[in-house]
Amino acid sequence: EVKLVESGGGLVQPGRSLKLSCAASGFSFNDYWMGWVRQAPGKGLEWIGEINQDSSTINYTPSLKDKFTISRDNAQNTLYLQMSKLGSEDTAIYYCARQGYVMDAWGQGASVTVSS
């Protein structure tokens, strides 16, 4: 069974950093592009970025490129999202997703709340 499990979410103060993890199982992790999507409260889905199989290509939505860093560890079957300089606008549910023909597998989401 394909499974993606996010962790590392929680309450963080404005201006601080946070790193999310996404543990993958049930498939050959190093064969797939992987990505992150978020949904702020009451808002729609926002594509954050994605990373290819060997980390040689990483694409971001421009507004987040200077704040967020996507990485992966194929030996640990884990995807990461390093978030810095967090503001209230970054409060959201963060999903990791496997990129096939479509984003065909998703985690349940990690909740991040930015507040003092």
Add this chain to the structure above:
Amino acid sequence: DIQLTQSPSSMSASLGDRVSLTCQSSQGIGNYLSWYQHKPGKPPKPMIYYATNLADGVPSRFSGSRSGSDYSLTISSLESEDTAIYYCLQYDEYPRTFGGGTKLELK
């Protein structure tokens, strides 16, 4: 960035109705458009890829079509489990972009 405009932003329909949701692209994206169903408290679920292809496990009452820069998701006979927010996503260019969503409710 490519803008995707979804219409309507919300709608209600009755069980058994034929429902069509639209997504219009601000520039040409070919068939590089997918649709996702999103229910509260759950992750998005892929419904359609490459504009017209049904994702794995999606009921055949769902279909996707394209006319120029207009893309549609059609439900041939609405069932109660279809109530959700539906998003289109273009993957022709970076950054990938989602439409604003259509909230589908039962009348």
